[in-house]
Amino acid sequence: MSLIKVNKQKILAEFGVDKLDRVQQEKIWRLISDIFQTKILDYILGRLEEKDKEEFMKILLEDETKSEKFIVKKLPGIESKVLEVVEETKSELVLEFKNAKRK
């Protein structure tokens, strides 16, 4: 069970770093996924009521499968929203990187 699927190699290719060595790719991917995760969590918590937010965080730390069922129930259509968050974040990062390269 998972909320969304992302293609790591495709994303690295969009940044133009898919040909770097494995250690460098891992370092970059770790940061990218860290940003994705923070933004997803920020988004989900932002959509929940304070009481649900606390319950969700507690369940999440104990069993992510249950927590996934919880938010799917509380926030219908969350899968596509989460994907939007990821896509938007990725586009912003790619753009910022491209602009920096031009300088």
Add this chain to the structure above:
Amino acid sequence: MAENGELKSEIQKPEVEKNLFGSLLQILEKNQKQARKNFRRHHKKALKWLKNQGFDPAKLQAQIAKYITTGTVTAVIMGATALPIAATSMPQITTQSQEVTSLAQKNDLFLKLRQGLDHWGQNPNIADENLISKTVGDITSLPVTNVLEGHKLNRTIGVIGLEQHLLRYPGDSVYGQLEGEKNQKYIESGMAPHTGAWGYFSPSKDQLTLDLSEKEKYYVVIQTFMIPGWNSNWGNMKDWYKFRKVLVFNPQNGKGVVGAIADAGPAPWTGKHFGGSPEVMDSVGFYGEATKGEVIMLFVDDPDNKVPLGPIGSQSYYLIAQGGAK
């Protein structure tokens, strides 16, 4: 002229890649910092509540990582088995917010960890695993974690058993592996007749590097087939786990060794949960006197490959705890 141009371009390539990498790293680090800052600002109240409940808010993100399935190369656990929920954390072990440097602090944590293990047994819940991970990290000063990039071993605490050496390349022999007087004691363990789950370490003797040789020397066996999602996502997960660094920590004597995952096993019916090469077992005090024992197994978060394989440094926190070393 064109050849010179191409040559120049080849020479410049590593420099260009270095700049590209550095520039992207800078942008990502800046964005990561900003995203985290925003997150903390947006959910200050809820995070404070979570902390007061005895949970580590920093672990939220590792759990969220499991919502994302990553195609190719790296994959994350999907649908991990539900862990026992009841909070059994020992309240007297408080995770340190600042770096633990003094031996007295490490000694204190080590003793509390041992007490905690008696309390938790071999099946701690996720909150307790987080605590174990943090405590072992503080004791050993190593970047260890029970969840790495969304991956989690099927067990954090379990029984490790002695394994035979593995074939590093076609035609390898135990005598070729264990040259030198100090290695003679490991010969009796012999060599497994087959390769490990990931095949040979090197296609030939000539291509065997010191790094690959060290990976075999300090290899660790994990029940990968019991990790949730392994069978359905084997193609991606096997790459992630291959040679992944782990810390094997003996909570009874404080000895530890950084090893590399290089085989799958042991079979569940053996009653063992992990396996280790003779050198791994020796490093944690289970060679010669015993062939198995209880250990804590954690990932080593080492993306820059800075943590060397082999026994970890001083165990003086244990010696002091026992009133031995000064």
